[in-house]
Amino acid sequence: MTSIFAVTDNQDILDLKPRLTAEDAGVRRIALIDLADLEEPDGLVWLVDRLGSDTSEEVRVEAARLLEAWEDEAVVQALCEALTDPSPAVQSAAAQSLSLLKTEAAGRVILPWAVHADVAVRIAAFRALRELRFADAAPAAVAALNDANASVRREAVGVLGWLKQLNALPALARLASDDPNTDVRRAATGALGLASSAEVLPALRQALQDDAWQVREEAATTLGKVGHIDAGPALVEALSDDYWQVRLRATRSLGRLHFAPALDALIDTLGHRISNLRKEAALALGELNDRGAVAALQAVQDDGDPEVRKAVRIALSQLQ
Structure with missing residues (x-):
C-alpha cells in the first residue's frame, strides 16, 4: 500500500502516510477524509486506489463518497468501475457520486456503462446521465426503453424527458399506454409533457383511464402542462x-387551461370534504376569469381552512 506515495512530494500528503497505511480500517477511513480536505490533485491517486483495492468496505465507501466533487476523467472511470464492487454499499456510494457530476466529459465516460450486463450498473449510469443532460445519451436511452428491466426503462425515460427528445414521443406514448410496470407508465406519462404537442393527447387521455391512480394523477398533471384546450373535457x-x-391535479390543470366549461364542476368541488381540493377549486375558478363563479366563491369565504379562505380571496380579486 506504500508505493503509491512515490507520485507526490506534497508534504501534507506524505504526513498522512502512517494513517493512510494503518492496519485499522477506521483509521484509514478518517485519514482519507483528511486527505480529501487538502483538496490536492495528488491526493486523487490515493483516493482512486483505495476505492478500487482497499480490503475494507467502509474505506471503499468513504473513497467513493469523497470522490463526488472531482470531475477528473480517471475519477469518473473509477466510480463507474465501483458500480461493480461486490459491496452494495460501495455501489450505492459510487452511484450517488456519479449523479452529482456536471460536465460533458463525465458523460462520455459514463455512457458506455449504460449498456453494461449488470442491471444495477445500467440504472446508475442512466441516472447519472439524466442529471448531466448529456445529449449523446439519447440513442442509448431510446434503446433502453425496450430493456427487460423496468427500473432501467424508467431511468431511460428520465433521460429522454430531461433532454426534451421530441423524436422519442411515439416511444414514450407507447410506454405510457402499454408498459406492464406502473412506475414506468407514470414516468412516461410525465415525460410526454416535454412538448406542447397535440399528438400526445390520445396517450394522455388513455393514461387518465389507467388502472393505477398514480398514472392517472400524472396524466392529469401533464395535460395541464401540455396546454391544449382539447384536454379540458x-x-x-x-x-x-x-x-x-x-x-x-385535474382541478389545477383546468385552471391552467382556463377551461370555461369546467365552471359548474369546479363550483361543485368547492364543497368537497378535502380542504386541499377546495383550495385548488377556488384558485382554478379565479383562473377561469368567469364572473359566474363570484357568488359561489363568496359563499365559502368563511371556510374552516385558512388556506381555502386565502385561495378564495385570491380568486375573488382576480374576478373583480
Whole structure:
C-alpha cells in the first residue's frame, strides 16, 4: 500500500502516510477524509486506489463518497468501475457520486456503462446521465426503453424527458399506454409533457383511464402542462375520479387551461370534504376569469381552512 506515495512530494500528503497505511480500517477511513480536505490533485491517486483495492468496505465507501466533487476523467472511470464492487454499499456510494457530476466529459465516460450486463450498473449510469443532460445519451436511452428491466426503462425515460427528445414521443406514448410496470407508465406519462404537442393527447387521455391512480394523477398533471384546450373535457371527467389526488391535479390543470366549461364542476368541488381540493377549486375558478363563479366563491369565504379562505380571496380579486 506504500508505493503509491512515490507520485507526490506534497508534504501534507506524505504526513498522512502512517494513517493512510494503518492496519485499522477506521483509521484509514478518517485519514482519507483528511486527505480529501487538502483538496490536492495528488491526493486523487490515493483516493482512486483505495476505492478500487482497499480490503475494507467502509474505506471503499468513504473513497467513493469523497470522490463526488472531482470531475477528473480517471475519477469518473473509477466510480463507474465501483458500480461493480461486490459491496452494495460501495455501489450505492459510487452511484450517488456519479449523479452529482456536471460536465460533458463525465458523460462520455459514463455512457458506455449504460449498456453494461449488470442491471444495477445500467440504472446508475442512466441516472447519472439524466442529471448531466448529456445529449449523446439519447440513442442509448431510446434503446433502453425496450430493456427487460423496468427500473432501467424508467431511468431511460428520465433521460429522454430531461433532454426534451421530441423524436422519442411515439416511444414514450407507447410506454405510457402499454408498459406492464406502473412506475414506468407514470414516468412516461410525465415525460410526454416535454412538448406542447397535440399528438400526445390520445396517450394522455388513455393514461387518465389507467388502472393505477398514480398514472392517472400524472396524466392529469401533464395535460395541464401540455396546454391544449382539447384536454379540458377529459379533465372535467377526472374530477369524478375515485382518488382525490387525481381530482386535485385535474382541478389545477383546468385552471391552467382556463377551461370555461369546467365552471359548474369546479363550483361543485368547492364543497368537497378535502380542504386541499377546495383550495385548488377556488384558485382554478379565479383562473377561469368567469364572473359566474363570484357568488359561489363568496359563499365559502368563511371556510374552516385558512388556506381555502386565502385561495378564495385570491380568486375573488382576480374576478373583480
